[in-house]
Amino acid sequence: MIDVRLLRDEPERVRASQRARRADPGLVDAALAADEARRGAIGRFEALRAEQRSIGAGIPSAAADEKAALLARTKDLAVDVKAAQVELDEAEAAFDAALRAIDNVIVDGVPEGGEEDFVVLDEIGTLPDIADPRDHLAIGEALGMIDVERGVKVSGSRFYYLTGWGARLELALVNLAMAQAIETGFTPMVVPALVRPAAMEGTGFLGQAAENVYRLEADDLYLVGTAEVPLAGYHMGEVLDGAALPLRYAGLSPCFRREAGTYGKDTRGIFRVHQFDKVEMFSYTHPDDAEAEHERLLGWEKRFLSALELPFRVIDVAAGDLGASAARKFDCEAWIPSQGRYRELTSASNCTTFQSRRLDIRARGDDGRPAPVATLNGTLCAVTRTIVALLENHQQPDGSVRVPAALQPHLGVDTLRPGEDR
RNA sequence: GGAGAGGUGGCCGAGCCAGGUUGAAGGCGCUUCCCUGCUAAGGAAGUGAGGGGUACUGCCCCUCCGUGGGUUCAAAUCCCACCCUCUCCGCCA
Numbered sequence: 001m002i003d004v005r006l007l008r009d010e011p012e013r014v015r016a017s018q019r020a021r022r023a024d025p026g027l028v029d030a031a032l033a034a035d036e037a038r039r040g041a042i043g044r045f046e047a048l049r050a051e052q053r054s055i056g057a058g059i060p061s062a063a064a065d066e067k068a069a070l071l072a073r074t075k076d077l078a079v080d081v082k083a084a085q086v087e088l089d090e091a092e093a094a095f096d097a098a099l100r101a102i103d104n105v106i107v108d109g110v111p112e113g114g115e116e117d118f119v120v121l122d123e124i125g126t127l128p129d130i131a132d133p134r135d136h137l138a139i140g141e142a143l144g145m146i147d148v149e150r151g152v153k154v155s156g157s158r159f160y161y162l163t164g165w166g167a168r169l170e171l172a173l174v175n176l177a178m179a180q181a182i183e184t185g186f187t188p189m190v191v192p193a194l195v196r197p198a199a200m201e202g203t204g205f206l207g208q209a210a211e212n213v214y215r216l217e218a219d220d221l222y223l224v225g226t227a228e229v230p231l232a233g234y235h236m237g238e239v240l241d242g243a244a245l246p247l248r249y250a251g252l253s254p255c256f257r258r259e260a261g262t263y264g265k266d267t268r269g270i271f272r273v274h275q276f277d278k279v280e281m282f283s284y285t286h287p288d289d290a291e292a293e294h295e296r297l298l299g300w301e302k303r304f305l306s307a308l309e310l311p312f313r314v315i316d317v318a319a320g321d322l323g324a325s326a327a328r329k330f331d332c333e334a335w336i337p338s339q340g341r342y343r344e345l346t347s348a349s350n351c352t353t354f355q356s357r358r359l360d361i362r363a364r365g366d367d368g369r370p371a372p373v374a375t376l377n378g379t380l381c382a383v384t385r386t387i388v389a390l391l392e393n394h395q396q397p398d399g400s401v402r403v404p405a406a407l408q409p410h411l412g413v414d415t416l417r418p419g420e421d422r
Numbered sequence: 423g424g425a426g427a428g429g430u431g432g433c434c435g436a437g438c439c440a441g442g443u444u445g446a447a448g449g450c451g452c453u454u455c456c457c458u459g460c461u462a463a464g465g466a467a468g469u470g471a472g473g474g475g476u477a478c479u480g481c482c483c484c485u486c487c488g489u490g491g492g493u494u495c496a497a498a499u500c501c502c503a504c505c506c507u508c509u510c511c512g513c514c515a
Contacts, residue, residue: 046484074495
């Protein structure tokens with residue numbers, strides 16, 4: 001949720017953010033009105049409560065004859081206090097709901113508009129010159145790396161097996177990603193993929209993204225769609241040492257996504273699946289350092305994709321296409337030869353203090369006061385999509401696939417050839 | 423799955439079955455100062471969070487002892503429900 005003080009002091013900034021997102025700026029005024037009502041209720045309750053307490057404090061020491069009169073008065077007061085309490089609770093709840101309805105305030109410079117209104121920030125690498133590119137599934141099947149047919153037989157649509165070199169490629173990618181993360185100063189983590197409602201709710205995935213989340217009804221647990229959830233939840237309810245910031249974690253987890261509303265989209269191969277593994281970077285920083293950290297996360301994503309020798313572009317996602325908790329998002333989109341277009345491979349979001357307020361994650365600053373930290377997340381390697389881009393961009397006319405130099409030490413070969421299965 | 427124990431401030435840990443200056447003893451940690459050639463040890467003081475008010479850098483008030491209800495003039499302290507954690511047994515790995 002956003003900062004109440006920002007709402008009160010600079011409502012126009014929040015309204016402008018809402019407009020840029022194509023969201024309702026009226027929510028700002030609704031929240032302001034709810035805040036006004038809440039403060040009135042607080043005043044009424046506190047006045048009554050203070051009187052009740054001051055009289056109550058004198059009762060034990062009061063003379064016997066005064067005692068009866070005091071008891072009678074506080075008895076009446078108790079009724080009023082209770083009523084004021086109810087009124088206050090309702091006002092607080094209404095204000096909280098109004099505040100939570102407002103999306104995170106975007107960072108200055110984020111392009112306005114919807115999905116199509118992104119701005120291209122960078123184009124890296126050169127597009128491969130492939131006469132008649134085959135798609136990743138054709139290549140992967142020929143190499144004995146991907147088995148979608150059996151994935152569907154066992155688990156249904158959008159499931160797959162990685163077999164032989166396919167499985168080895170995943171392990172090599174995860175190792176390369178973790179090696180880079182560790183070298184960069186991230187603490188490697190293997191995290192829970194099942195989380196309680198509080199973690200899911202706090203990270204903001206039960207809002208408009210709820211339909212894409214798997215829920216285990218019998219146990220009241222959720223399957224995470226990204227390690228962002230357990231990594232953000234890691235410090236929930238804590239007060240961190242401000243001097244220790246930034247805290248950087250690289251989490252490996254399976255990711256589960258229902259892909260509701262994507263019927264007919266990306267049905268071939270493993271580009272869009274219900275389950276995949278991913279190495280995710282997550283940073284807790286001082287709010288003033290968030291934008292710089294966002295650039296750093298993007299830099300590490302670019303470094304990883306470049307190491308894989310993939311051509312890609314970086315886009316500044318438009319406000320209307322941001323999730324509720326992101327204040328800015330950079331996507332790295334790799335070139336997919338069989339589709340002749342760029343597709344999202346990684347994504348880095350700056351959630352400023354939006355998530356940490358919901359999750360109650362604070363850090364003690366120089367003044368000794370705890371204040372919400374900023375949280376940021378960025379994909380280092382979403383395995384299946386990386387495999388897609390790798391197979392397609394590095395395919396050779398003879399049906400083999402070139403292994404980029406950085407990956408060779410982890411995979412053990414410089415080329416993947418048909419017939420060399422295992 | 424069966425049986426117990428427990429959830430208190432940044433942390434540990436009293437208080438709760440004698441309900442009323444207990445926002446909460448004590449310790450650790452932290453901050454400042456003293457001592458010291460430096461460090462350590464030692465000594466002194468201070469040190470929770472959230473919210474509201476304001477004649478607003480000082481003060482006043484309210485709330486918070488897992489969560490939500492209840493009893494009471496008054497609850498960390500009594501009652502109920504729920505959540506969570508831990509231990510033992512069984513089971514599985």
